[in-house]
Amino acid sequence: MSDHYDVRGTGPVLLIIPGGAGHPMGLENPTALLSEHFTVVTYDPLGLAHGQLGKPVEEQRVEWWSEGAARVLEEVLPEGDSAYVFGTSAGAVAALDLASRHPGRLRHVVAHEPPVMAVLPDAERQRAMFTEVRDTYRARGVEAASAHMTAGLEERPLTQQELDKESGAAAQPPSSTDELETPMGISLTRVLVPFTSYVPDLTTLSALSPRLTVGMGIDSTGQLLHRTGTFLARRTGSAARQFPGGHLGLLTHPVEFAARLRETLVPVG
Numbered sequence: 001m002s003d004h005y006d007v008r009g010t011g012p013v014l015l016i017i018p019g020g021a022g023h024p025m026g027l028e029n030p031t032a033l034l035s036e037h038f039t040v041v042t043y044d045p046l047g048l049a050h051g052q053l054g055k056p057v058e059e060q061r062v063e064w065w066s067e068g069a070a071r072v073l074e075e076v077l078p079e080g081d082s083a084y085v086f087g088t089s090a091g092a093v094a095a096l097d098l099a100s101r102h103p104g105r106l107r108h109v110v111a112h113e114p115p116v117m118a119v120l121p122d123a124e125r126q127r128a129m130f131t132e133v134r135d136t137y138r139a140r141g142v143e144a145a146s147a148h149m150t151a152g153l154e155e156r157p158l159t160q161q162e163l164d165k166e167s168g169a170a171a172q173p174p175s176s177t178d179e180l181e182t183p184m185g186i187s188l189t190r191v192l193v194p195f196t197s198y199v200p201d202l203t204t205l206s207a208l209s210p211r212l213t214v215g216m217g218i219d220s221t222g223q224l225l226h227r228t229g230t231f232l233a234r235r236t237g238s239a240a241r242q243f244p245g246g247h248l249g250l251l252t253h254p255v256e257f258a259a260r261l262r263e264t265l266v267p268v269g
Contacts, residue, residue, distance in 0.1 A: 004047035009035025016042045019089025023048040023183040029254040062198045065094035070102045084265045088112040090195045100201040112215035113225040118199040130196040137188040209237040219246035
């Protein structure tokens with residue numbers, strides 16, 4: 001088995017687990033900034049940035065990503081050392097599972113907007129929403145699925161304009177090949193449902209709470225994943241911290257986000 005990752009910088013190890021299908025696209029700026037202070041190890045669980053895009057991918061399991069991340073840490077960590085870990089979205093779910101399974105190798109974990117619906121009182125309804133997003137993609141394509149996802153994350157009904165998009169000429173089902181040709185297709189069909197169905201080990205995470213921070217985007221206030229993060233922090237006794245931007249804050253606000261992450265992991269003063 002070959003695990004795919006990139007390393008840059010010097011200093012204590014910071015493992016980054018990207019969201020979506022785990023493709024590290026768009027992370028060049030924040031990793032460059034963080035590599036001034038850390039040895040940044042960017043994990044690519046499906047190897048999509050390492051020649052595997054377009055190849056067959058089965059439905060993913062959270063533990064596959066977390067155990068892969070643990071193997072990467074075994075390769076890069078000096079004997080007896082521990083790592084900082086940052087995961088966002090699906091990567092944050094994997095980071096939580098990694099913390100549950102291998103707490104001894106982790107110094108501090110920041111899980112940014114993990115879609116762990118199981119912590120919510122309306123978990124069943126929200127899991128059904130994500131299943132509908134996947135099914136919408138397979139029936140009517142990426143634009144319709146994105147509209148459903150946006151409405152679901154913002155916890156509002158679809159607008160008439162979004163409904164019209166679904167019935168427009170552009171709405172057509174992707175082929176089985178299409179599903180594998182983009183990280184978005186893989187994310188919607190192979191990652192979204194199993195990762196949003198993941199049930200975190202709240203007992204173990206509660207024991208780790210001094211070393212766990214749940215991050216939520218400032219611009220996500222009032223939305224599903226901000227609510228999910230609040231419940232997760234409350235149920236584990238972990239710190240909850242606001243990060244710049246929304247769900248994609250690492251990409252849209254790389255400078256501010258990297259600075260907030262650094263001070264969260266290594267407090268000043």
